[in-house]
Amino acid sequence: MIDKQTMRNLQKLSRLKLEPDEEQSLASQLENILSYFEVLGGYDAVDTDLKASVTPEDLRRDDSAPAFNREVLESLAVEFQDGHFVVPRILDIDDE
Amino acid sequence: MKYEVVIGCEVHVQLQTRSKAFCRCPNTFGGEPNSRVCPVCMGLPGSLPVTNSAMIEAAILAGLALDCDIAGVTKFDRKHYVYPDLPKGYQISQFDMPICTGGHIDIPASDGSLRRVRIIRVHMEEDAGKNIHPDDGRSVSYLDYNRCGTPLLEIVSEPDLRAPQEASAYVQAIREILRAVGVSDCNMEEGSLRCDANINLWVYEDGKKYATPIAEIKNMNSFRSIRNALEYEVKRQVREWEQSRLLLEVAGKTTRGYLEAKGITVLQRAKEEASDYRYFPEPDLKPISISREMIDALKARVGALPAERRRRYIGEYGITEQDALNLTSSAAMADFFEAAAAGHPEPKRISNFILAEVKKYLNQRSIGVDELAVDARAFRRLIDLVDAGKISGKIAKEVFVDMADTGKDALAIIEEKGLIQIDNSDAIAQAVDEVIVENPDSAADYKNGKEKAIGFLMGQVMKKTKGKANPAMAIQLLRAKLK
Numbered sequence A: 001m002i003d004k005q006t007m008r009n010l011q012k013l014s015r016l017k018l019e020p021d022e023e024q025s026l027a028s029q030l031e032n033i034l035s036y037f038e039v040l041g042g043y044d045a046v047d048t049d050l051k052a053s054v055t056p057e058d059l060r061r062d063d064s065a066p067a068f069n070r071e072v073l074e075s076l077a078v079e080f081q082d083g084h085f086v087v088p089r090i091l092d093i094d095d096e
Numbered sequence B: 001m002k003y004e005v006v007i008g009c010e011v012h013v014q015l016q017t018r019s020k021a022f023c024r025c026p027n028t029f030g031g032e033p034n035s036r037v038c039p040v041c042m043g044l045p046g047s048l049p050v051t052n053s054a055m056i057e058a059a060i061l062a063g064l065a066l067d068c069d070i071a072g073v074t075k076f077d078r079k080h081y082v083y084p085d086l087p088k089g090y091q092i093s094q095f096d097m098p099i100c101t102g103g104h105i106d107i108p109a110s111d112g113s114l115r116r117v118r119i120i121r122v123h124m125e126e127d128a129g130k131n132i133h134p135d136d137g138r139s140v141s142y143l144d145y146n147r148c149g150t151p152l153l154e155i156v157s158e159p160d161l162r163a164p165q166e167a168s169a170y171v172q173a174i175r176e177i178l179r180a181v182g183v184s185d186c187n188m189e190e191g192s193l194r195c196d197a198n199i200n201l202w203v204y205e206d207g208k209k210y211a212t213p214i215a216e217i218k219n220m221n222s223f224r225s226i227r228n229a230l231e232y233e234v235k236r237q238v239r240e241w242e243q244s245r246l247l248l249e250v251a252g253k254t255t256r257g258y259l260e261a262k263g264i265t266v267l268q269r270a271k272e273e274a275s276d277y278r279y280f281p282e283p284d285l286k287p288i289s290i291s292r293e294m295i296d297a298l299k300a301r302v303g304a305l306p307a308e309r310r311r312r313y314i315g316e317y318g319i320t321e322q323d324a325l326n327l328t329s330s331a332a333m334a335d336f337f338e339a340a341a342a343g344h345p346e347p348k349r350i351s352n353f354i355l356a357e358v359k360k361y362l363n364q365r366s367i368g369v370d371e372l373a374v375d376a377r378a379f380r381r382l383i384d385l386v387d388a389g390k391i392s393g394k395i396a397k398e399v400f401v402d403m404a405d406t407g408k409d410a411l412a413i414i415e416e417k418g419l420i421q422i423d424n425s426d427a428i429a430q431a432v433d434e435v436i437v438e439n440p441d442s443a444a445d446y447k448n449g450k451e452k453a454i455g456f457l458m459g460q461v462m463k464k465t466k467g468k469a470n471p472a473m474a475i476q477l478l479r480a481k482l483k
Helices: A004-013 A020-042 A045-051 A070-076 B053-065 B164-180 B223-244 B292-317 B321-327 B331-341 B347-365 B376-387 B393-406 B410-416 B425-438 B440-447 B453-464 B471-481
Strands: A084-088 B002-014 B077-080 B090-093 B100-108 B114-126 B130-132 B140-144 B151-157 B193-205 B208-211 B214-220 B253-259 B264-269
Touching (some): A004 A020, B002 B164, B002 B223, B053 B292, B090 B114, B100 B164, B114 B164, B164 B193, B164 B331, B193 B223, B214 B264, B223 B264, B292 B321, B292 B331, B321 B347, B331 B347, B347 B376, B376 B393, B376 B410, B393 B410, B425 B440, B425 B453, B453 B471
Parallel strands (some): B214 B253
Antiparallel strands (some): A084 B140, B002 B193, B100 B114, B114 B151, B130 B140, B193 B208
């Protein structure tokens, strides 16, 4: 069930602003989409996954390898300065 | 107003492995930015994670040391959030099948009894990178991904703590245990141990119990700041309750940051309404089965450490069982003792000084031995000054407090304050003469065979010389003069 609070949260998370009538029609469409996934409930997926497990002995041994070459790294970056990747100023969502 | 403080802690601990959690980049601290990154921890398309077996082993060791149940099967999940410090767009963490559940540790409660703190779960996850916000006027942030993908344990407690002091003691206990089993150095300054605390009050009024809104406190970087931040928060919540009577059901949970310099907490994020981490099982990593045999083998390693130290202290150093227990009550304390006593002919004397004077200092200030301004080597230099006859044992106690308060070296303090022992027999003889003249009764008592009187007279000589007289010389002179 997509209630009003859920719709408000989804709008905030997806950075969308909906008109009240859009909200209503989207909510029912969303419910339809979600109901398609209910078919998955008929399968015991988690149990099947867990049977295909590995033991810690199968895992990687703890030894280290050389890291990325600095020039490669720099060539990947849009901007690179003093060893750092430079990105637009990060602000917390609530600071905006 | 009658109320109870309720605190639960989330502790993050960086595991001391050679390589990162899911790639072979070195897992070390410091160094050049972005010097320990690869396609996996940078989240480049097409790269695949491979789990480090040492992380699993360390998590089991930690879980056993914290009396947890170890899962027979455990798995990793993706926790999604979008932030530049996490280039994949999700963190590999554990959601519904953590590796350890249901442990506990016992700590001293604020009322002197023992407090059992239940541990809900311990799970493994990878750390994120570091953001740096430069002050150069440009509207940019810098990113260093060295820390990205390093292995972490998150230890979540029940809200069983009832005082700020207990929260600090709990985190100290966690650190001591994890250091003892060698899974982390738990260094708060370098961020290898980080603690967030959830705190609120249960207010009792008119026979009813009310819960105030929960605040999650972040950015507490030392045991002292844990205590101070939470003490401030208790006062703030009491004030808030009295002014607004705001309830947990209404206001929910907020996030607050501790500003150490000001000693206050400030609101960072109001009530969380829309957060969705879209957890799902990590499809690139298979679940892990942990055998009984592996758990039993690791159990043997957990039990051996402090017990082995105690055996050595008792057998080789001639230290009593009780003192050995006290010295190993924390790995940090045992480390301090061992480093200070190394190569000393009488380790027992060093143990006595630590358990009396050092412990007293630490208890009075509620700090751990590794927060002490005196390290083991500086402490040993103090003991060496006593051994060399430069200062008496009594003066050494005062000098130690001075060292711990100021961080200065022992020799600098005794020179500065003129505390060097008086080895000059003329100066001591003068003090002895004066004491005999001023205390004729005691002097007569001693002459008439009352051996005890010499103790009192010695005390007076030491008092007169402000504790600086060489005791052996002083008693020799006293006896000679009273013959």
